[in-house]
Amino acid sequence: MGAEDDDRRARATLGWLCEPGDTGLRRLLARHAPRDVVDMLSRQEVPVVRRSEIRHLPTSRLWDEAAAAVEEAQRGGGRVVIPADPDWPPGLRGPDGGQPVCLWARGPAPIPPPAASVTIVGSRASSSYGNHVAADLAAGLATHGWTVVSSGGLGIDSAVLRAALAVGGRAVAVLPCGLDRLHPHQHRALLARLAETGLLLSVQPPGADPTLARMAAHRALLAALTAGTVVVEASARSAALQTVRQALDRGRAGLVVPGPVTSAVSAGCLELLRTDARVRAVGCAGHIVADLAPPPGGGPRGGDTGDGHT
Known part of the structure; x- marks a missing residue:
């Protein structure tokens, strides 16, 4: 237990210091244990590329700030998830193919297994039709035991x-920033x-702001968490299309609500x-389940999942 706690704290410290896809950090972790990497960095034996929010900190304050941030992140329902944990997402990797050093979680629910969860994403400038269809899909899936995942x-x-919560279902929001930012x-x-x-x-540590450069890691987590990604509405240049493409590239299902041909x-x-x-193409929760494995322990298969949904 002590060794696991040391590993968790070391990974959290490294995750707080660096961007999730930092290649220099990844090379160090391929050769050394996380605790050893922290020691090497703290003794300035190897250089560290800090994430932008903490580059102004003098080295004399850096490690105390890191320890305080990690401690604060694990209070009030927060936790740091590492690859040794049972709910670490299998096959998780970032847009560059590497595994994040850790994940940051907040809330009582565990990370759902991919076979029991579905990502649904779409346009920010959505239509009333799109919102209705998205809510109907989420409610249908949540009612039949699936965890619904999106960005919030x-x-x-x-x-x-909102639709998943309204029917008493399970929902997970993946944020593109630190969980203290609620973006x-x-x-x-x-x-x-x-x-x-x-x-x-989130793959981002406390204090990390949402930036365009961090969105790729955000979309990779959305795509990797679940059995498949559903896109309800997306313009020609929508980031939602990148999420479903990442899901497909990871061997997950890619599902799309066609939408009106006249709608941008x-x-x-x-x-x-x-x-x-x-x-x-999908048009109801039953279509989605028909293309995915049923959730462990219980959800019905495709045609039994409420064909009455939109």
Whole structure:
């Protein structure tokens, strides 16, 4: 137990110091134990590339700040998840192919196994049609035992999480920032509720701001967590398309709600269906379950999952 605690604290310290995809850190961890890497960095035996928010800190304060941040992150329902934990997502890797040093979690729920969960994402500038379909899919899946995963962002993603919670289902929000940031601020109440009843998850440490450069790691986690990714609405350049492509590249299912051919926010969905033979069209929760394995211990298969949903 002591060795595992040391490993967890060391990984959390490294995760607080560096960006999740830092190649120099990855090379060090390939040759040394996390605790040894922390010692090497603290003695300045090897250089460390700090993430942007802490580059201003003098070295004399760096390690005390790291220890305080890790301690604070594990209070009030927070925890650091490491590869040795039973709920570490299998096959998890970032956009560069490497495994994150740790994950940051907040909330009472464990990280769901991929076979029991579905990612649903879509446009921030969603239509009323898209919000309705997204909510209907999420409610249907949650009612039948699936964990619904999304980002908590504007538009489709928040509609998905709210719908799952409304039927008493399990929901996970993956954030592109530290879990002390609750981004976007418009959804603080929703995310705070998930922190109390469900789960918030991130590859980014406390204090990390959401930036464009960090979105790739965010989308990789969304894609890797579940059995498949569903896109409800997406314009031609929507980031939601990148999430479903990452899911496909990881051997997970890629599912798309076609949407009206006249809708700009469905143009990306239609193009993905035309150009990628791996993608399947779906229109209800039953379609989704038919393309995925049933959740362990209980959910019904495809046709029994509420064909009455949109």
